[in-house]
Amino acid sequence: MSTEKQSPIEGIKIKSDGLRGTLKESITLDNHTGNVRPDDEALVKFHGMYVQDDRDRREERAQKKLDKLYSFMIRLRIPGGIIDADKWLAIHETSEEYGTGILKITTRQTIQLHGILKHELRPTLQSFDKAKLDSIAACGDVNRNVIVSSHPLVSPIHQSIHAYADKLSKHLLPKTQAYYEIFVDNEKIYERETEKDDLYEDRYLPRKFKIAIAIPPTNDVDVFANDLGLIAIIENDKLIGFNVAIGGGLSTTHGNPNTYSRLASEIGFVDSEEKVLKLAYEVLTIQRDYGNRGDRKLARLKYTVDKLTVDGFKAELEKRIGFKLEPSKAYQFTERSDNYYWHQVHNGSWYYTLFVENGAVKPNQKAFLHELALLRINNFIFTANQNLLLGEISSENKQIVENLLQKHQINDDISELRKNSMACVALPTCPLALAEAQRYLPELVTKIEPLLAKHNLQNDDITIRMTGCPNGCGRSYVSEIGFVGTAAGQYNLMLGGDRYGVRLNKIYKEKLYENEILEELDLVFDNYIKERIPYETLGDYTNRKYFTAN
Incomplete structure (x- = not known):
């Protein structure tokens, strides 16, 4: 059995009275702060929440001698990621009433809301409870x-x-x-x-x-x-x-x-x-x-x-x-990868995979999904690649969905690299983030796409992932091109992972800025085109070339 000296959080758990601690007092009595008491910061995670603050506004608020702009992230527990239309409507309506209104699909087939203020926690969770949704054990030990x-x-x-x-x-x-x-x-x-x-x-x-x-x-x-x-x-x-x-x-x-x-x-x-x-x-x-x-x-x-x-x-x-x-x-x-767009499955029903870049549901997508949910003609399945699968659509209703996709200008013309991209939330809300991820990877992909076209690789099914810190929430360590944040605007470039998630990548170059990343990838792509063997993927090539050739 473990005999190590215990960390402080171990004591907090043991004396918490079944994860209660002083959470009730923190939430209902401590009106002088948007945070909860120090021990309760650890306990609130077990109930599916993290304390966060807007790091973009820290300096401004510090200059005004104001407390950090605290809020909470709430993550739902949705085993396997499937919900019906009524639950989607509840999530939509709750997000509109509380928090930032932004829906974030996670890499673990669920959804989380950011920017929930402390006094909104109970009404938010009560709203979810009415829809038979909860956040129990979505975080914590x-x-x-x-x-x-x-x-x-x-x-x-x-x-x-x-x-x-x-x-x-x-x-x-x-x-x-x-x-x-x-x-x-x-x-x-x-x-x-x-x-x-x-x-x-x-x-x-x-x-x-x-x-x-x-x-x-x-x-x-x-x-x-x-x-x-x-x-x-x-x-x-x-x-x-x-x-x-x-x-x-x-x-x-x-x-x-x-x-x-x-x-x-x-x-x-x-x-x-x-x-x-x-x-x-x-x-x-x-x-x-x-x-x-x-x-x-x-x-x-x-x-x-x-x-x-x-x-x-x-x-x-x-x-x-x-x-x-x-x-x-x-x-x-x-x-x-996810199976994008329309597919008919074994029982004859249709499924449509909606690309949601890095899991952040865009306003036009949110409007489309709300209008679709009101029709109650499908279910909603979150994927582990941060996308949304619209399922169990009958042949009779397929055209209705098509019409809504066109009405809300849902764009299907997306590069293969972008389809296979993934990023964690990182800044401004994650307290561990050292660099951007969700807000930056789309911009970086836009700059990498011409390099792929230059080397005639635009149709390659390459996986690219980014995390703002080494915790790996965006699963960047099992991608063909991985980025791990080290400081503002600076990343370790990881190569050599395989295409199917059975080999880790390794550090190729450390602490690169954007111009260095693009220069290195241009060189890697050029070598890949010249030196690859038949049917060799980028990940297999970089592993052979840079890590096992000797």
Whole structure:
């Protein structure tokens, strides 16, 4: 068991009275600040919120001797990312009434609202509750939103596999009712005895925990970037079970060599729902018991796996679950991008994938989606690539959707590079951001596109991703071209990742400004065209050329 000196947050969790702390007082009594009390800043995350401030206005407010412009980000828990039209309408209307009005699709198949003021927290969450939406465990040291391959085109039995996201989410939810007590009903729901939590106890996990379910041949969820990855194995159009991978995670810390990105290690195969749920539960208990509680930078499952060794972790897991894992089954990933535009799936219904650049829903897109939701002729599916899939559209209603797309001037003419771009929020709201990401990557892509055209690469399916800090929320470490912010306007350029998310990239050049980035990419593209071998992707070429050639 872990014997490290515990970090201060561990004490906050233990004495929090089931994640309650003094949140009620912070929200209802402390009117002198837009923030919550220091200990409550850690606890509010477990309820799906982060305290943020507008960093663009820090200097201006400091000069006026004003407090930071605090607000909250609220992230919903939507396992697998599917909601119906009524829930979309609730999200739309809530965003119009509270916060900035901007909807942000995350890389974990959910949506978050920014700019919620403290006095708006309860009415915002109450509005979501009426629509049967919540933000429980969307952040914090618990299992977070479970993601799964989004497009039904991938398999005729997609629906039955997709259902595992909700099953796992419910199975691994914290037992505390503090969320409802503090933010929704303002009263106790159950007697405290019913809150006994055998999974999380009063310590919860040492750090956040992420689960992804991939359905080969697509790896749109980047399954190996997760603490626990489940890879669906299908034979004769029947789900026979899942390969299990443990210990993935991308976040690092600049200047700290003890931190690193790691892809999950496959350890075997399980063949039933009962075994999947039992296995997931016990992976969390191992992390609960053995994870590093002294240094949060070294607290993810990947470090626990490496400390115990993969074989040691597997042995402890088999001891706890009471059965042996079978050998992994064969599969292959051949795609990772979303299937854009119109596709008819196995049951005859139509799906349309709407490109949402870096997950930030534009005003014309928001207006289109609102008008569409009012018709109640489709569902809405968030993808792990930050896009939005409009699903279950009948052939009779397809033209209606087409007409609305034209009415709201939804543009389908988007470059392949832009379709495969991804960025985290970064500035101005993320307190960890060292550089821009969401606001800057579209501009950078516009400047890279002519370079691709110059080298006749504009139709290549190249993945490009950017994060404003080394935490990797935009999954830049598993892209062919990755950018990791180091300072304002400055990035590490990462190359050598593969196209399907099964190999990490590496630092090619450090601390580059835009003009240097463009010069380096121009040279890389030129070398790629001249030196690539047949069917070699950019990521495979740069890995061979710059990292393994010697």
